[in-house]
């Protein structure tokens with residue numbers, strides 16, 4: 001990887017707008033992959049760690065710009081190449097000549113402005129990466145590579161992404177499909193939602209990808225060898241999808257402001273930063289708008305800079321971190337494929353268990369809770385049992401509409417209901433603890449029989465986190 005990082009830096013340094021602190025470097029570990037570390041000296045508050053020009057980022061705008069290098073009719077003022085009026089005949093001859101050398105002239109010219117603008121960021125970025133990183137080298141017998149190759153080459157392999165549950169579910173080649181049954185309910189729901197998005201996005205772009213694969217893969221003289229099978233293409237798409245999902249950084253995309261999941265950019269080198277649970281302490285991102293000088297072609301959305309937060313980095317080899325958000329282990333596992341021991345943002349979603357307990361035949365409890373907007377979404381974190389759980393149990397146990405309403409309105413405190421609901425609550429927490437302890441021991445036994453157990457270890461960490469939360473509240477109830 002060291003050589004690939006050097007190539008990446010050489011590529012980035014071609015832009016005089018790229019800056020990198022002289023005292024950082026890349027480290028690599030089997031648990032966290034690549035990360036940025038301090039190599040000497042110190043880095044203090046507001047120091048710039050790395051700053052990447054707009055033109056070196058991959059996002060909805062820069063991709064449209066690059067496609068317009070090949071598709072001369074793609075014209076979106078301020079985003080695509082600012083062209084002089086074109087002579088159509090010359091243009092066709094030029095395109096035909098170039099198409100022999102680089103298939104992108106022909107292919108990207110097939111993409112209409114309407115089609116491109118109708119795609120979400122995820123769809124356009126994954127489509128573009130799939131073509132540039134995988135299809136182009138295959139079709140051209142490794143003669144033509146994308147300009148983004150130095151960036152692509154430092155991304156994780158599919159094997160490195162193996163602990164993401166939606167990959168176990170979507171990728172027909174995944175060896176971890178059997179682990180799905182051990183996913184906690186929250187993770188299972190999250191996995192199902194992401195799997196749905198993967199399939200939806202594939203549905204949208206696959207028509208063009210499969211068609212191009214047919215046409216260009218068949219031009220070869222080496223019998224079909226340049227064609228991917230549709231399963232291979234889908235696997236590659238899944239790989240690309242999770243590279244994007246685990247590395248994208250929030251950034252406003254002017255063409256996609258209304259579609260919040262589309263507001264992201266991929267930023268080389270910045271995407272080596274690993275996550276830390278503490279928020280507002282470590283490094284932080286800044287996006288400065290593009291300044292346009294006269295006659296200059298503007299590419300992209302703005303310079304992306306990472307600065308040092310309050311934490312002083314002054315230990316050699318100390319890792320520089322970014323906080324990806326206040327995320328629980330269920331969230332981190334599903335979006336990024338890792339978990340953190342003792343993650344303070346962990347919580348437990350016990351909606352299914354509470355609903356099973358309180359949903360009586362007459363639907364009396366459900367009707368009351370629905371009417372007051374307290375049906376479902378019942379969670380517990382390290383410090384609190386959610387107010388919603390108290391409302392639900394208070395009504396389930398007492399059926400005292402008047403007093404529960406007053407509790408909802410804040411006129412009656414928890415102290416009135418606590419003695420009434422404590423045995424039901426305790427029973428529930430005890431049974432959940434027993435359930436998770438059983439799953440934990442099954443997983444622990446399984447893990448000892450497996451060579452490569454990262455995926456199982458992650459699940460074990462999640463269940464240990466749940467048991468810790470439950471034990472804490474049981475102790476509180478006992479005291």
Ligand SMILES: C[S@@+](CC[C@H](N)C(=O)[O-])C[C@H]1O[C@@H](n2cnc3c(N)ncnc32)[C@H](O)[C@@H]1O
Nearest residue numbers: 031032033034246247271272273274275336338
């Ligand atoms: C934005 S990338 C960070 C760079 C990444 N380590 C690499 O090798 O390229 C996010 C990925 O890094 C890994 N990662 C980030 N923070 C981590 C952490 N605290 N513990 C374990 N893995 C982490 C996960 O694989 C995650 O999907």
